[in-house]
Amino acid sequence: MSFKQLTPQQLANQIARQKKKIExxxxxxxxxxxxxxxxxxxxxxxxxxxxxxxxxxxxxxxxxxxxxxxxxxxxxxxxxxxxxxxxxxxxxxxxxxxxxxxxxxxxxxxxxxxxxxxxxxxxxxxxxxxxxxxxxxxxxxxxxxxxxxxxxxxxxxxxxxxxxxxxxxxxxxxxxxxxxxxxxxxxxxxxxxxxxxxxxxxxxxxxxxxxxxxxxxxxxxxxxxxxxxxxxxxxxxxxxxxxxxxxxxxxxxxxxxxxxxxxxxxxxxxxxxxxxxxxxxxxxxxxxxxxxxxxxxxxxxxxxxxxxxxxxxxxxxxxxxxxxxxxxxxxxxxxxxxxxxxxxNNTINGMVYEESEKKEEGKIQIESESTLEVSFQTAATFERKFPASCYLNGKVFVHGGSGKTRESSMISFDVDFPNIKPEDFTDGVKIGIHEMTGDVPSPRMCHTFTSINDREALLIGGRGRPGQEFADVYKFNASDNSWQKIGELEAPVSRHSTTVLNEDEVLIFGKKGFVRYNHKTNKSFGVKQSGENSINYESCAFYFNGSSGFIVGGMISNSVPEVNDRILKFQFVEDDLIKVEEVVQHAEVSRIGSSCALVNKEILVIVGGVNSTKILGRENCIMAYNLKEKSFKSIPIDEMLIGFNLIEKDGKILCLGGGGVCYSFGSYYNGVVCISTTNM
Incomplete structure (x- = not known):
């Protein structure tokens, strides 16, 4: 209908509506x-x-x-x-x-x-x-x-x-x-x-x-x-x-x-x-x-x-x-x-950036998505970044970390690893916040919690506020949820890695390099290195199977930071000597805060962290590196996996906790990510 066909009242109403819309x-x-x-x-x-x-x-x-x-x-x-x-x-x-x-x-x-x-x-x-x-x-x-x-x-x-x-x-x-x-x-x-x-x-x-x-x-x-x-x-x-x-x-x-x-x-x-x-x-x-x-x-x-x-x-x-x-x-x-x-528009003398050298990536093959199964479930009560976790007698224990504030409490999950299901970690299902006794550690984050047998674990180091690092060592007994302070390291540690060597000792790796710590005598000593210049990385991915292990990424200097872009293999040649050798150098592993696990003896699964050269998104947040074929595969996931803990058992990789403050926009927390490696 044209304006000419409108009645005076219809025209007035339409003009009023238009005026109202303009206002x-x-x-x-x-x-x-x-x-x-x-x-x-x-x-x-x-x-x-x-x-x-x-x-x-x-x-x-x-x-x-x-x-x-x-x-x-x-x-x-x-x-x-x-x-x-x-x-x-x-x-x-x-x-x-x-x-x-x-x-x-x-x-x-x-x-x-x-x-x-x-x-x-x-x-x-x-x-x-x-x-x-x-x-x-x-x-x-x-x-x-x-x-x-x-x-x-x-x-x-x-x-x-x-x-x-x-x-x-x-x-x-x-x-x-x-x-x-x-x-x-x-x-x-x-x-x-x-x-x-x-x-x-x-x-x-x-x-x-x-x-x-x-x-x-x-x-x-x-x-x-x-x-x-x-x-x-x-x-x-x-x-x-x-x-x-x-x-x-x-x-x-x-x-x-x-x-x-x-x-x-x-x-x-x-x-x-x-x-x-x-x-x-x-x-x-x-x-x-x-x-x-x-x-x-x-x-x-x-x-x-x-x-x-x-x-x-x-x-x-x-x-x-x-x-x-x-x-x-x-x-x-x-x-x-x-x-x-x-x-x-100054084409003669206009550029202000200086061109920086770009590293050659080499001929490392990066394949498309792998066939790994990845499942994800949010756990509403599990809003903690940089906690510490371990597996004891059918339960996953998660200690400390930071939510709205740094925590000293403990959360546990009943976990049947061969039959693990994401719904095991939903709010109110098989979750307990434990009443603890003894020398309860002070609130902290960026520490390690390492099982030394079926019922006991060591908590080592960590930090309170930034710059306040701890050297203390505690033993936790899952039978009665009790703590005992057993000693101090010679120097404080934070953002380090810890793994069991034997029934008396653990191996600590961080900014002081490799350190053997005897939790029965409270004695520690540094381990010498050969094959590489002495390495001492914070926030690296670390894996050890009892005789040899791998280090992925990590910070060489935490003020710049200078980031390691290599996968390194290490193994003991003597009690006080570790041989370190390079496996591969590639931008994909130039990461801070990632974790890793070795599955089927030849697949190194590298999880999360941040990359110092490029954003980690769906395609490369999780990568699987085949040590034999020397190739990467992508494991797609829409997550930002930082500040989390990784536990690997029975062909399952469990990523617990984590998250971060997104500038001034608010905090983000991960749920629980389970990666099944049985079909690799």
Whole structure:
């Protein structure tokens, strides 16, 4: 029916409905914009935490500027602190590298798109004033964000004599009619909805008319916009002379089903500030193609690459001295889900990343999916990461670990390994939290719990808070759930491995290398190594069958970290001498926090952890390496297996506990994973 065929009343009703829809859409858009602005509040609190702990020690010349925008500072967790530090440091380093490549006579305009309350201009002005004052005459900063947010930022700046001093006061000739609410020699504050490209271009041409180098920054600001709104901003920026664009956005390197991605997407959806670009550009190559539409030179790397290559090992060592940290699995997975893109139309001298050497993988065959059976079941009461477990007289015992806090309690499961079923681990089925007596160990994680006979097990080491490691050794008796402290090691251990040697001794492997410990005499001594330079890895996968064993991955240095990318075989040649030899070197085994088991004497099943070179997802979270055929097979599973324990018995591999904090998006916990190896 056409409008001409409508009665006057029908036409009036339709116009009213259309008007109502327009008003509803307008209110929804305003609400979405407000929610996006709200993400700024959490971000600056985290950045203030970094400033208090890291910036004051590593770059005191940058000053403390977040304090003027964060009235109630909070100290974030080490993993969040380090995550925000690397994203802030990455952007800073790219800006400095671009500036270093400019002609000394060129004027530079740095535009922060969706700036929020970020004080990046004040930090750099403060630093340049001390380190390179000549550059100040060449610099202009432009902060752009929603007009309402900019008005709040203007008020905070106006109330700070320190900020007014570093920007050189306020000029009275600011074009407030264009939304330029503050203008000074080096700094401009501008209110603009970035969807308004006409106003955006008019504002920028008014401010940076003389700039010969233009640097645009979008630190998770365009990420909330759909590509049809975000990409015109990139297109506009690319038209400026010697234009550089630096963007930080989220990635989906292992797809939407990866637990970190699930938590990340839910977090932003829950805040009503959904990510608008990540599903269109889920991979680094997609971002390269995106920016290639507007810029002739595009470089892109995830934050893990930036951590490894954009910052020196010396700087990383200094970072490690600021606060104790060992949440490498959580940090690495976070870094793998964020990309930094640098794009420029300067084809002569525009690239800022240095090409790093890539290792040759060799001719190691990687086959498709294996025929292993994998089953999975969530155990609701089993929310613990980095616990310790063992098998005693028909029960699996799980001690300690960290949930909402570090635990000292014990959980047990009745397990018939030959007939194991995932439902054996559901909430309320065959699960007991034990009342324990005797010398109950203090709450801890990253320790080992090793059965030495049918009813007794040794608990060794671990840590409380990061940096608080233990050297104590306890004996647990499953007959009466009693504990006895039996001694101390010569040095504390954490993230180590323990296996039985004989009825009196266990073998401990970790950052002190191989150590034999006699639990009856409380004596220990180091074991010498031959065939390899002395190895001492933390967080490696470790397997021992009584005469020989395997080591997969692990950290050589936990401040960088340097990660072992080999499978090593070891065996005793004397009581105090172990021979170590390389089995294979491959990127697939460059892992931290994985576990392994040998089945059918020739299949080494490598489970979980994180890879220091690539994301572990469905295809490669679990790999089976055939020692005879020298080939890998994939065992597909949609899990993030970190912080778990592995028990292998009767052709079954049981993965218990584990999980991690997904940056600031919330915690994820594994269920129970059972891998059947009987058909290999």
């Amino acid at each position: 509803k859409d307008k209110r929804r858009k305003q609400y979405e914009d407000i929610q996006i602005q709200g993400t700024n509040n959490s971000s600056i609190v985290s950045k203030r935490s970094v400033e208090m702990l890291y910036t004051t020690k590593l770059n005191p010349e940058m000053g403390e500027w977040f304090q003027y925008f964060v009235k109630n500072p909070k100290r974030r967790s080490p993993a969040i602190n380090r995550g925000y530090w690397i994203r802030m440091e990455s952007i800073k380093q790219l800006i400095l590298r671009i500036i270093q490549k400019t002609d000394p006579n060129e004027d530079i305009c740095i535009v922060n798109l969706g700036c929020g309350f970020d004080p990046l201009p004040f930090q750099l002005l403060s630093e340049f004033k001390i380190t390179n004052s000549k550059i100040l005459d060449r610099l202009t900063f432009v902060d752009i964000d929603y007009p309402d947010l900019v008005e709040n930022k203007l008020k905070m700046i106006s109330e700070s004599d320190e900020i007014l001093s570093v920007i050189g006061g306020i000029n009275s000739n600011a074009r407030k009619d264009l939304g330029i609410v503050l203008s000074s020699k080096n700094y401009n504050l501008v209110g603009c909805n970035l969807r308004d490209s006409k106003l955006f271009n008019e504002q920028l041409s008014t401010i940076n008319a003389n700039a010969t180098t233009n640097i645009f920054i979008a630190e998770v600001s365009l990420a909330y916009m759909k590509p049809e709104h975000a990409n015109p901003v990139i297109a506009n920026a690319s038209k400026y002379h010697n234009s550089h664009f630096i963007i930080l956005e989220q990635l989906l390197p292992a797809g939407l089903q990866h637990p970190f991605a699930v938590k990340m997407m839910y977090h932003f959806d829950h805040l009503r500030s959904s990510l608008g670009c990540v599903q269109d550009y889920p991979l680094i190559k997609d971002q390269v193609k995106r920016f290639g539409e507007y810029y002739s030179v595009v470089e892109a790397n995830d934050l893990l690459y930036n951590w490894r290559n954009l910052t020196s090992d010396n700087l990383k060592n200094k970072v490690s001295e600021i606060e104790s940290f060992d949440e490498w699995e959580e940090f690495i997975v976070f870094c793998q889900h964020y990309v930094i893109v640098h794009a420029t």
